[in-house]
């Protein structure tokens with residue numbers, strides 16, 4: 001039979017390493033991470049030791065120079081057993097992308113090696129209390145003062161708040177210029193005037209911190225601005241094109257992890273004289289779950305390959321939104337079905353599928369809700385962004 005595996009021999013070896021780390025070291029911790037809702041620094045240490053942060057960085061900046069596809073595979077494999085752990089890798093990529101895409105050589109050399117080794121964790125700070133889906137409605141400001149910018153305002157729901165050493169922050173440098181008045185900055189956690197606020201208790205991914213960050217006359221060197229003034233909104237959207245697949249990978253990992261667990265359970269649980277897997281209604285559910293996972297993987301890996309091939313245009317925007325939408329809707333459907341396959345046992349905390357179902361919900365919400373993904377896909381179908389750019393200078397990407 002022909003081999004349709006998209007990974008090279010070397011990449012399969014890395015996947016094996018990630019699987020070993022996930023199943024032998026993290027799986028047993030996942031329930032406890034969920035119960036205690038404490039950020040798992042031991043998992044970060046494990047990632048550092050095994051160079052998992054390095055996968056997403058070029059060798060010249062201290063990484064191992066692997067691909068976007070491999071980063072997605074890593075998030076998927078980790079999320080099969082612990083979505084909080086998968087998210088640590090996905091958000092390291094999310095928080096680093098602004099520097100990779102818009103950073104000067106000096107900025108890359110200053111920041112990327114610390115992120116590649118995992119010495120520093122990164123965060124991406126776009127959302128505010130009054131601006132989530134409508135991110136351009138943000139109110140945080142940045143005013144130039146000599147060689148510095150002075151930031152005022154606050155961000156909400158920021159993953160890695162309080163554990164990150166570096167925050168890529170979006171703020172208005174020209175409040176009257178709409179999308180074109182937003183700029184991006186690297187804010188280090190020890191910047192004067194930077195403060196972490198409330199960490200939110202939440203439904204799932206409980207070990208991940210989600211919190212407020214505040215800027216009170218926070219001074220940031222002008223050399224920390226990413227790109228030119230006014231380019232921040234476009235950068236934020238370019239980042240999301242490349243980071244949404246990471247959330248898709250988290251969703252796919254959850255879905256596959258739940259399917260695998262439900263299958264093993266169904267082979268051993270007996271009712272009416274036979275294992276429940278031999279009842280056709282259960283077998284049919286499992287077949288649907290597995291099929292959805294495989295279809296989701298096909299779409300996700302295609303996007304990974306597109307990014308690695310250097311695709312940057314509207315096709316990437318569309319496919320990336322599709323992967324996020326499909327993989328995370330599959331995550332919610334399949335984890336809910338896994339609970340059903342386990343019956344009453346699926347609903348209690350002794351078994352992992354109820355946690356997976358709670359963890360799956362957020363994948364449909366963050367990095368753009370799935371309503372927003374549908375809008376992005378439809379917009380690219382109706383009038384691709386290339387065409388819109390030709391006709392207007394103020395459109396949202």
Ligand SMILES: Cc1cc2nc3c(=O)[nH]c(=O)nc-3n(C[C@H](O)[C@H](O)[C@H](O)COP(=O)(O)OP(=O)(O)OC[C@H]3O[C@@H](n4cnc5c(N)ncnc54)[C@H](O)[C@@H]3O)c2cc1C
Nearest residue numbers: 124125126127131132133157158159210366367368369371
């Ligand atoms: C656990 C967690 C972690 C997060 N991490 C980060 C992070 O690291 N960095 C960051 O910047 N943000 C982060 N977020 C924020 C997240 O991206 C936003 O919550 C999300 O984009 C939705 O914004 P909102 O909550 O303001 O909802 P709203 O924008 O108020 O949306 C409410 C509802 O209306 C729908 N809706 C809104 N506008 C439209 C429209 N035009 N058409 C149709 N439906 C619409 C939405 O789909 C949603 O169902 C995180 C959130 C959570 C909960």
